[in-house]
Amino acid sequence: MIKENSARGLLKPGDKLSAEFDGSPVTIKEFIAEGGQGEVYSADRQGEPVAVKWYFKRTLEIDPNLQKRLRTIRDSYLSPPSPKYLWPRDLVFASGAATFGYIMPLMEKRFKSLDMALYSDIPLGLRTRATAGFKIVDAYQKLHAEGLCYQDVNAGNVALDPQTGDVRICDCDNVSVNGEPGRYATPLFIAPEIIEGTASATRNTDLWSISVLLFRLFLVDHPLLGTRDPMGNDRESFGTNATFIWDPRDESNRPLPGEHDQALAYWKLYPQLLRDYFTQAFTVGIREPLCRVRETEWLRAMAQLRDSITPCSHCTAENFYEREAQPCWNCQEPAPKPVRLELGARAIVMAEGAEVYGWHLNPVNSALAGRLIARVVRHPAYPDRIGLENLAPLPWRIVLPTGGEVMLDPNKRIRLEPGIRIDFGSIEGRVT
Amino acid sequence: MVGNSAPMLPGGPTSRLPMHFFWLLDGSSSMEGKKIQSLNFAVAEAIPPIRRTAESVPAMRLLVRALRFATDVDWIVREPTPIAELQWQDIAAGGDTSTGKAINAVVDELDKIDVRHRHYSPVIVLVTDGRNTDGKLYNDALQRLMAHPVGRKAQRYGIAIGADASIEELQAFIGNDKTPVFEARNGDMLADFLKFVSVSSIKVSSQPSPEMADAIIKDMATEARTAKEKSSPNSWVF
């Protein structure tokens, strides 16, 4: 966990450490934060700003394999599974010190810990949450793809940029090959089978923790804490007999008004797909690790979430458009059917900020999947006009409703009107 | 005259056309550690998109079988299992690389397919990180597959894990030069390829014309090439 503003410091500014692999000197600059296992400092390594995590002595006593594990991580992975990870680059030692640490990339100041972001006065926008959710799941998917297991997924290890939804995942020192015995887990995020003592940390327990993380990202409250045990004092509330607060077949643990207002207020506004996945994760997924929602499914839900965001024209609250226009959840004003871009079986609501990526055009081609192809922008002079900006390297052939054709060069925009057809090359989109 | 209740459908309950899908997964000792864990993840992660693709082809009933081959062959999913019911149990690694035995095991299953029934072309995906250790048995098995009436019409794909896999061996297994070998150098590529190959093979089988099927195979070749070019050697873990 990253707590900020602690006065203690095992190290002082100016302290000199050396990296194990190449002996390069590392100079401590200033204290950043304290966590459960150690402290984090900013430092300088031969001109390059880095971060140093320095362990408490008690951490080394609990976890004797720590050094070996960090060396394995360093030696097996020249680059982390995803750039979102603040990956251990090398071990650092100080002569005469009782403990040691490791260096990792320095997290930029724009990132705030997820816990802070959720409870801050400025609520996180839904598009930001969907973007963050997508990036978090994508990062864990890539880690699991390498055969690894993160072990301690929790809201304290994840940081996000409230402006863009970009994320960083730190505390990667628990990462090990899937199947090796686990050591760490955070209450509230631990999988039921670990609580019961019938299993240890694996990819599937990571999936449980990810589902809790996502639930908190979108609904803030915990998925298993409702009227039965609002504060989570009972271990049973997290074990294999737990009940989801929105279990469709068991109403005994519904959120408690006054205590879990966000879970009550936000649940219905999310699209059915996301709610179905949460339901699967916290009903079947409690007892059956193999039936948990997989990353590929979460990604699908996150993408659908983002692609269906429709701001209300009266109060600007973000609504989700599914099959038919519903009244705004915030001001109850009826909403017209939004302008959408149809790409095959998919449709993206064309609201300001909406983005078209390579995978929208070609779901299986991974080479272009993450590339941003287009963005919806507002006309600078006429605020009620929206346009689509070409961010691809090639021009698009556009057929207008009148039948005329134009070519839209990169970085140019076209006003979005129903009836327009856009040839992106691999697929044709229709604006409806 | 007959009463008002709807009369029974002539022919009785319908059933869709089967498509047989086989994963042949290398469980040799060299796969121990993160490679086998990556492979387990890749298979489990591929199941939801495969299922969605199969459901979008109304006439098709996708039936999956999977085996692990090391010194011997272990059928992990022995009975043709509808994709909606498939749950992946992790496999472990240890032993030789008896690819030949794996091929023989598949051909034995192909014998059971009744050719008089219409069926979609079966798909066989071979995933391995090294050369076969069966020698002559491998060559005989491969010949048997290519001579088999169902086997020779099956779609065959190869995914190579790491630098020690033999691209030539996999290309010979594929048996044509239109379909590429997919070279996975890290877990992310492996997961992507397994999903992509499996989903694309379903689309190939269900195309109404050979030209459209070829178009999808061309796309697969492009994907194999660009994925390899795009991946930076820094990210090569296998």
Place this chain on the structure above:
Amino acid sequence: MKSTVPASSWHTISGSARGASHERTGSPNQDFVRIAALEHGDGAIIAVADGHGDELHARSDRGARFATEVAVAELQGWISAANGGNGMIHATAERLPEAIVRAWREKVFADLERDPPGVAETSFRRAEKADIIRKSPEVLYGSTLVAAAINERVAAYLQIGDGDVLTVAADNKVTRVIPGRDDLLINETESLCQSDAQARFRLQVDTIVNGRRPVIVLAATDGYSNSYGGDDAAFFKVATDLKAYLDRYGPQWVGQHVKSWLSETSQTGSGDDITIALAWHGSAYGSEAPAVIPPRWRRYLSSAGVFARRLLRALLVVITAIAILLMAGWFARDHLPPTLKNHAIEWGQKLVEKARRAFHIGPQGETHPPASPGTTSAPPVALPEDI
């Protein structure tokens, strides 16, 4: 009144249902079917065709229509002249594929001239496809064809591409008269638009010996058998079940249910368009209908019966309205203006007088014999039961 034993003859039924997946995308049904009965029910000709329906074959619905038209025309010509020995019959039948292909291409080229393909039909994302259409525009009309002709002496079955033609004998034995191509996969179909289409036809000719003819000939597009897992045993049951229905309830009833059956089969099965054409040799009424054809006057009455029922209902409404008016008038008689009352009484008297004359009831109450009924000869038409 004389009653006659029902005569057996050939009846034809056809039906088509849009594929569940095509309903979703809104594309038109690409199947076509044509049936023809020979004079006196002595024989039948059936043909179904399945247009390929993909982007390369943008006009395959027209191609399928042309296919069924030319098939029926050619088979009609053949069967009416099919006399003579076996050798002769086979020889003439063997010319059918060539004749059909030629006639089909004539229709296609005439259509191309009348209506040249537009940009939408000839532009493709892949250049190879545009080349194909440029060189061989008939590809736009690609379609399969399954057709059969049968009478008391001969039967011919022909097919190009996917689809099935089955016969059912009186003992319920089902035969696939044209063997399937098991060396082809699902997406390798043969088509009328191929340059060697003639050679790809599969033909089967039978002479009927000792009256041992099939009682059912069924031609179906492949959406039907694909709904049964491509399994012959399961698909054959469709044919025997249809025979059972025909034997019990007759072709009229089966014809009414065919479309909903095909629709349900497509929805739960292949999702494809399903079209069938069926020729059945039997009586016009199934076993659950009267074994004896009722005398003519009863049939008129039953057909008139529906009309009469409707008329009766209308009359009932009018009479009730008048009765209500009269009752109201009677109860309010003291309040009615005198002129109205006098008019009413006058009308009443006039009506009674007219009724007396109409029913030939003289003031003393005698009756006169009715005139003889007209001699109209409307053909017996069994109208659907008015539920």
